[in-house]
Amino acid sequence: MSTGTVATFEDSLERLEVGWTHTSSGELSTVLREVCDDPAVGVELPYDGVELPPWVNTDPTPADLRAANVGITAAGIAIADYGSVVVQGTPDGVEPVSLFGDLHVAVLRKSDIVSGMPEAFEWLGEEFRTGHDSAIIATGPSATADMGALVKGAHGPKDVHVVILDE
Amino acid sequence: MSKAREAKAAKIRQLMETEGDAVNTSTSGFNEGRYQAVQTLDDYEGLKAEARAIKEDAIERLPDLLDQLRETIEENGGTMYIADDAADANRYIREVCEDKDAERVVKSKSMTSEEIEVNDELEAADVDVVETDLGEWVLQVADEAPSHIVAPAIHKSREAIADLFNETFEPDEPLQTAEELTMFARQQLGELIEGADVGMTGANFITADTGTMALVTSEGNARKTAVVPDTHVAVAGVEKVVPAVEDLQPFIELIGKSGTGQNITSYISLLTPPVESPTVDFDDPDTPITENETDRDFHLVLIDNGRLDMRDDEQLRETLYCIRCSACSNVCANFQHVGGHAFGGETYSGGIGTGWEAGVEGLDSAAEFNDLCTGCSRCTTACPVNIDIPWINTVVRDRVNRGEVSEVDWLVDGLTPDEEPGGVSLQKRFFGNFETAAKVGSTFAPVSNWVTQTSVSRNLMERFLGIDARRELPSFQRETLKDWFDARDSHVQNPTRTAVLYPDVYTNHVQVERGKAAVRTLEALGVDVVVPDVRSSGRAPLSQGMIATAEDHAHDVYAGLAEYIDEGRDIVVIEPSDLAMFDNEYEKFLSEKSFQRLSDSSFEVMEYVFGLLENGAPTDALESTDSEEVAYHSHCQQRTLGLEGYTEAVLADLGYDVATSDVECCGMAGSFGYKSEYYELSMDVGSELQGQFQTDETRNRTVVASGTSCLEQLDSLLRRPSRHPVELIAPRR
Numbered sequence: 001m002s003t004g005t006v007a008t009f010e011d012s013l014e015r016l017e018v019g020w021t022h023t024s025s026g027e028l029s030t031v032l033r034e035v036c037d038d039p040a041v042g043v044e045l046p047y048d049g050v051e052l053p054p055w056v057n058t059d060p061t062p063a064d065l066r067a068a069n070v071g072i073t074a075a076g077i078a079i080a081d082y083g084s085v086v087v088q089g090t091p092d093g094v095e096p097v098s099l100f101g102d103l104h105v106a107v108l109r110k111s112d113i114v115s116g117m118p119e120a121f122e123w124l125g126e127e128f129r130t131g132h133d134s135a136i137i138a139t140g141p142s143a144t145a146d147m148g149a150l151v152k153g154a155h156g157p158k159d160v161h162v163v164i165l166d167e
Numbered sequence: 168m169s170k171a172r173e174a175k176a177a178k179i180r181q182l183m184e185t186e187g188d189a190v191n192t193s194t195s196g197f198n199e200g201r202y203q204a205v206q207t208l209d210d211y212e213g214l215k216a217e218a219r220a221i222k223e224d225a226i227e228r229l230p231d232l233l234d235q236l237r238e239t240i241e242e243n244g245g246t247m248y249i250a251d252d253a254a255d256a257n258r259y260i261r262e263v264c265e266d267k268d269a270e271r272v273v274k275s276k277s278m279t280s281e282e283i284e285v286n287d288e289l290e291a292a293d294v295d296v297v298e299t300d301l302g303e304w305v306l307q308v309a310d311e312a313p314s315h316i317v318a319p320a321i322h323k324s325r326e327a328i329a330d331l332f333n334e335t336f337e338p339d340e341p342l343q344t345a346e347e348l349t350m351f352a353r354q355q356l357g358e359l360i361e362g363a364d365v366g367m368t369g370a371n372f373i374t375a376d377t378g379t380m381a382l383v384t385s386e387g388n389a390r391k392t393a394v395v396p397d398t399h400v401a402v403a404g405v406e407k408v409v410p411a412v413e414d415l416q417p418f419i420e421l422i423g424k425s426g427t428g429q430n431i432t433s434y435i436s437l438l439t440p441p442v443e444s445p446t447v448d449f450d451d452p453d454t455p456i457t458e459n460e461t462d463r464d465f466h467l468v469l470i471d472n473g474r475l476d477m478r479d480d481e482q483l484r485e486t487l488y489c490i491r492c493s494a495c496s497n498v499c500a501n502f503q504h505v506g507g508h509a510f511g512g513e514t515y516s517g518g519i520g521t522g523w524e525a526g527v528e529g530l531d532s533a534a535e536f537n538d539l540c541t542g543c544s545r546c547t548t549a550c551p552v553n554i555d556i557p558w559i560n561t562v563v564r565d566r567v568n569r570g571e572v573s574e575v576d577w578l579v580d581g582l583t584p585d586e587e588p589g590g591v592s593l594q595k596r597f598f599g600n601f602e603t604a605a606k607v608g609s610t611f612a613p614v615s616n617w618v619t620q621t622s623v624s625r626n627l628m629e630r631f632l633g634i635d636a637r638r639e640l641p642s643f644q645r646e647t648l649k650d651w652f653d654a655r656d657s658h659v660q661n662p663t664r665t666a667v668l669y670p671d672v673y674t675n676h677v678q679v680e681r682g683k684a685a686v687r688t689l690e691a692l693g694v695d696v697v698v699p700d701v702r703s704s705g706r707a708p709l710s711q712g713m714i715a716t717a718e719d720h721a722h723d724v725y726a727g728l729a730e731y732i733d734e735g736r737d738i739v740v741i742e743p744s745d746l747a748m749f750d751n752e753y754e755k756f757l758s759e760k761s762f763q764r765l766s767d768s769s770f771e772v773m774e775y776v777f778g779l780l781e782n783g784a785p786t787d788a789l790e791s792t793d794s795e796e797v798a799y800h801s802h803c804q805q806r807t808l809g810l811e812g813y814t815e816a817v818l819a820d821l822g823y824d825v826a827t828s829d830v831e832c833c834g835m836a837g838s839f840g841y842k843s844e845y846y847e848l849s850m851d852v853g854s855e856l857q858g859q860f861q862t863d864e865t866r867n868r869t870v871v872a873s874g875t876s877c878l879e880q881l882d883s884l885l886r887r888p889s890r891h892p893v894e895l896i897a898p899r900r
Binding site for chain 2: 061062063065066091092095099118120124125133135136139141142144145146147148149151153154155157
């Protein structure tokens with residue numbers, strides 16, 4: 001992954017009006033505090049030495065999901081050309097946690113940004129054949145134009161923020 | 168006008184008035200979005216070719232892929248059922264719901280479930296079915312059918328939706344803005360999803376290797392539908408199977424861009440059910456979701472309903488490559504003006520809708536709207552899997568013709584010089600045999616023109632042939648292009664090239680001046696020209712679905728031109744719709760080698776002039792200008808062939824200032840605009856072109872157009888005359 005790929009990813013996010021922040025593992029909590037309103041639900045991140053802060057409810061009930069302002073999850077990879085994050089379906093609830101809040105915060109390692117869809121599908125094919133069986137390629141917030149104009153947050157999040165961990 | 172024609176015209180008129188504006192705004196926007204979005208791809212054509220190859224291969228291997236998929240799904244812990252028809256599918260789905268004691272099914276958008284009308288079956292079994300796609304929900308509340316395969320409620324304006332919601336739900340504060348309407352729907356539907364027992368989705372693609380289904384959506388309702396309840400039923404046609412996960416990539420890149428012009432939709436769900444995500448049981452709101460039962464139930468219901476027969480049908484097979492993106496609807500000028508309620512059968516609408524309806528519902532359903540395809544071909548390059556949609560429409564038209572029984576068969580059969588059976592309507596026979604009419608018209612001109620203009624003739628023509636009395640008829644010339652050419656000395660000293668000017672019916676009999684101009688232009692550029700006696704291309708009968716007659720023409724045309732090609736002559740064609748025959752449809756009629764030879768030797772006249780000038784022919788042999796302002800309308804098939812740029816370049820080279828129209832089609836498209844049932848639609852479509860040529864910037868420009876029908880339509884839309892561009896540049900002598 002080159003600097004060019006990260007820059008392309010950022011350009012794509014800009015176009016989608018999706019915010020992003022670069023940070024380190026140590027500063028993650030501070031960044032999340034700035035980005036998130038309470039109540040926040042989340043799923044523990046699969047990165048060594050990285051934890052979600054204590055104010056994030058990581059064992060939500062349906063009532064918590066319904067009340068959540070923010071859902072924080074990891075993203076398996078991101079796709080630079082499209083500004084997409086790939087959210088995997090896991091038993092600990094990445095999919096519902098990323099779906100019910102008004103804001104979805106996707107946390108991602110810089111090295112997991114791939115350039116385009118062919119690279120993404122190489123990765124996805126491998127993942128699917130080795131057991132990770134579902135993923136959502138999410139690009140910007142939920143949206144609809146069915147009511148006569150573009151509105152964000154038809155059923156899913158109204159906003160997305162990407163936190164990039166610079167290792 | 169006959170009663171049937173009158174009724175059709177009235178229905179179209181009504182739809183233009185009530186739904187036309189809303190449909191036009193959306194589809195034109197989607198279409199414009201497509202042009203912009205595909206530009207972001209490095210290799211658009213390559214990606215389309217790849218997508219098509221995957222579909223061709225998948226349909227070829229379909230039985231094997233279905234076997235593989237069944238094994239995969241069962242290994243994953245789900246169930247796969249192949250339903251023979253709608254009733255079979257509905258019974259299976261109802262039984263799944265009954266086994267679950269389901270009171271409510273939430274559904275995300277799926278055309279296949281529209282096709283089988285599963286909602287009716289479930290509602291009859293006392294299951295509450297809720298459409299969660301906002302557009303579909305609007306239609307469910309309004310009790311209406313979709314008018315577009317991707318954006319089902321585009322025919323309704325925001326105001327109409329607000330009125331509908333305010334009347335139906337009587338909210339405390341009347342809803343008004345799109346934001347308010349959306350948030351209201353989100354709230355209502357969110358609650359209904361929370362209490363649902365079964366989630367039903369469609370599937371855009373399913374991979375045989377892993378059993379992964381791809382759902383292309385933007386709202387997030389499909390995700391909630393699949394993840395909240397513990398039972399998931401996915402309904403899809405058997406043609407949705409592709410071999411492997413990697414095969415999804417070109418489709419994912421193409422589908423949003425082709426359809427709504429989005430780079431990509433917000434969510435591409437790649438689900439391999441039963442999924443690992445925990446269910447979200449809102450009846451038990453205080454137990455953490457990770458402690459919920461994860462024992463999900465998944466049923467994949469694949470529907471045949473005529474598809475496997477389509478697979479065996481050489482002509483309809485391509486329909487199965489369709490990925491339901493809606494590009495063919497959005498690019499279609501007629502669809503832009505009337506929408507799917509005129510352009511639709513039982514379920515599917517728009518360009519490819521004819522193929523689907525013919526395959527899954529039968530010819531009767533397909534016949535209802537088949538005529539609305541004018542064969543303009545703009546959809547063929549818009550389609551991300553390169554389906555020849557006009558050809559499918561022509562084949563279906565031919566089959567409809569053959570299925571029709573008319574009481575005047577005995578009268579017509581044997582009197583008309585075509586290859587068709589008796590069933591073809593008089594109207595279609597007239598237009599299909601226009602070459603004969605043109606010969607008679609020229610032979611007896613100007614008397615023929617005078618006779619046809621009388622009110623008695625016009626009434627008879629309207630009554631028996633359905634030719635609208637409001638449409639001006641072509642005026643036949645006594646001296647044909649061929650007569651003129653034969654009577655003159657056309658010797659060019661030391662020619663740089665030798666060519667045949669193909670005398671199409673209109674150039675030869677009606678628009679003779681453009682033919683003369685073409686000859687003068689070519690000769691001025693050093694080309695030795697001949698104008699042989701060759702039959703018409705067959706475009707006219709093909710447009711009427713008279714395929715056997717068109718094929719007969721193709722063989723005669725090739726026979727008439729082959730020797731000239733052997734001599735090394737180029738074939739120069741003025742009429743773009745005829746060139747399009749040589750370059751496309753003749754592939755179906757001629758041997759591969761013959762088709763290739765004719766296609767490779769044929770050029771559009773301005774393309775040819777461009778080539779001559781590029782190769783050193785003297786520009787000053789042609790009429791140049793200081794900065795004459797020209798308004799140019801290319802021709803739909805010419806644009807599909809990628810040829811409009813040559814005319815623009817030649818005109819610019821000669822000093823003209825060119826403004827080109829960007830409407831998809833003038834609305835005339837050959838015989839379409841003459842038919843009384845379609846006359847008003849043709850004029851409505853034409854009004855966009857009229858508007859573009861009447862702005863402050865364009866209203867005083869000289870109008871030029873490439874196609875016969877475009878010129879006729881422009882003449883009826885504008886007060887100033889129009890000509891073929893070659894008449895502008897031809898030396899005056």
